[in-house]
Amino acid sequence: MKSGSLKNIKNAKQLHERGLISEERIEGIEEVASRFSLSITNEMADLIEEGDDPIARQFVPSVKELNVTEDELADPIGDNARSPVKGIVHRYPDRCLFMPMTVCPVYCRFCFRREKVGSAESGLSRKELEAAFAYIESTPQIWEVILTGGDPLFMKPNLMKRIISRLSSIDHVDVIRLHTRVPVVDPKRVNGEMLKALNTDKALYVVLHANHVREFSKEAKKTIAKLVDSGIPMLSQSVLLKGINDDPAALENLFRELVRNRVKPYYLHHGDFAKGTSHFRTTIEEGRNLMKKIRGKVSGLCQPTYALDIPGGYGKAPINPDYLSEDEDGSYVVEDYRGVKHRYPQSPRQAP
Ligand code: SF4
Incomplete structure (x- = not known):
């Protein structure tokens, strides 16, 4: 649905005005949006062809999100249990997550940090940022810092520049990784200034979050090419989502598209127990069967590790099928x- 020069969609009324929901759905979606953040970029809205296609299902809220099951958690992967200072999650000895901000250009309806992202408190204050840097500087076993959030590529290039140059100045940090959805959902944001901000003599990787081949618009492909051509290796992470990519053809198309665009599929995540997301979760058995179906049929280059995050903050476990x-x-x-x-x-x- 073409948007012209309209602003990003932020509420149920705008969803209706853009023809993405019927009038009857406004009230229910207002209730969902008062609980979990709502934002859809024009780029993603433009890709929606039908109300329940794989793009709409990822970003347009559903009243199903009001159904919270007993096993769902506010902090499903246990970030809080592993946070020594605000904005840092230190789960494994040699790496930590660093979350300078908690806002994103889109809010995915299945997000495992949905209780945190898009809240009024959108990021670390200057003092909190300093405390996070001080933690990394004083913890020599941290070899890799993973910027996540929120979406790190949603920040202003000058803040990104400050963060990358400060991390680059820490001797024991050899690798900086960014987890982002921006190259597909808000591709123009990766401009020359941002590319300059990412310039470092440390190894810097960008891990793209993408779940369906239709996310790869012309602009998205151009942006990915800009990143790779500037010397940044790219990997991907995807979430296995019922009704979006839980069939062999959808996964095959997604992984082939990633590799075609020089992005190596890295993780396929089993859906986390985030509140109000049961309609997206498959069983582990279904996930393993899907991985089996694409094995051999699709080049090894196109195959990520199927993994789950252990609730409580115990980290990831690969759950690939056994051979x-x-x-x-x-x-x-x-x-x-x-x-x-x-x-x-x-x-x-x-x-x-
Ligand atoms: S972009 Fe990432 S952090 Fe933001 S809502 Fe989507 S899954 Fe959550």
């Missing part, structure tokens, strides 16, 4: 991509 089992005689049985089982090694070795 190897041990037999009673101590040898292995290994399954090929067609599902045919083979003994490994093929015959017992002869004693010399």
